[in-house]
Amino acid sequence: EDQVTQSPEALRLQEGESSSLNCSYTVSGLRGLFWYRQDPGKGPEFLFTLYSAGEEKEKERLKATLTKKESFLHITAPKPEDSATYLCAVQAGDSGYSTLTFGKGTMLLVSP
Amino acid sequence: DAGITQSPRYKITETGRQVTLMCHQTWSHSYMFWYRQDLGHGLRLIYYSAAADITDKGEVPDGYVVSRSKTENFPLTLESATRSQTSVYFCASRLAVDYNEQFFGPGTRLTVL
Numbered sequence: 001e002d003q004v005t006q007s008p009e010a011l012r013l014q015e016g017e018s019s020s021l022n023c024s025y026t027v028s029g030l031r032g033l034f035w036y037r038q039d040p041g042k043g044p045e046f047l048f049t050l051y052s053a054g055e056e057k058e059k060e061r062l063k064a065t066l067t068k069k070e071s072f073l074h075i076t077a078p079k080p081e082d083s084a085t086y087l088c089a090v091q092a093g094d095s096g097y098s099t100l101t102f103g104k105g106t107m108l109l110v111s112p
Numbered sequence: 113d114a115g116i117t118q119s120p121r122y123k124i125t126e127t128g129r130q131v132t133l134m135c136h137q138t139w140s141h142s143y144m145f146w147y148r149q150d151l152g153h154g155l156r157l158i159y160y161s162a163a164a165d166i167t168d169k170g171e172v173p174d175g176y177v178v179s180r181s182k183t184e185n186f187p188l189t190l191e192s193a194t195r196s197q198t199s200v201y202f203c204a205s206r207l208a209v210d211y212n213e214q215f216f217g218p219g220t221r222l223t224v225l
Contacts, residue, residue: 034214036216041219042218042219043202043204043216043217043218043219044155044202044216045216046213046214046215049213087154087155089155099145099157099160099170100157100214102147102154102155102156103154104152104153104154105154
């Protein structure tokens with residue numbers, strides 16, 4: 001069974017204080033690892049897809065990296081508008097229609 | 113406007129009543145999904161569909177029914193609502209099985225009294 005564990009559950013940062021969110025996974029045949037951002041009262045918004053260990057993707061203050069067992073979402077010099085819940089999901093190769101398995105998310109709060 | 117929409121956005125119902133949540137997408141995506149999101153559980157897949165008239169169970173299908181007679185619509189029906197089905201429901205769509213970006217609707221907050 002595919003498993004995705006995100007840590008920490010919640011993180012509070014001061015504006016400008018860089019940090020990382022972790023997503024560890026156990027799957028059989030990873031086809032892709034996804035990061036989403038979810039604002040309160042809204043649906044998740046796609047951020048990145050990573051396909052293989054060593055891959056990195058960047059978008060503004062966010063940088064996602066992937067190893068064979070985990071992914072990190074690095075947030076550099078965060079701003080209050082980066083406050084949201086960040087979700088990690090995996091797509092495994094042995095799933096019939098390759099559905100996504102989500103972690104429970106990390107709630108990030110950036111204070112001014 | 114193009115995109116994925118859900119209706120209603122908020123619904124309060126009573127135990128035992130039938131409720132249908134609607135999902136509509138304008139992209140002609142093949143794949144559509146229904147998730148529920150609860151504190152402590154994250155997003156859990158209820159049902160999904162690879163195309164019109166093709167549906168399959170996800171992780172938590174009990175108590176739910178889906179249909180997909182048209183590509184753009186994917187309604188979710190709670191045949192006899194229970195309090196444990198109080199949740200936020202998200203519909204999502206994706207172009208194809210290996211297409212990476214999955215788009216989510218705005219969600220329906222359902223309360224079962």
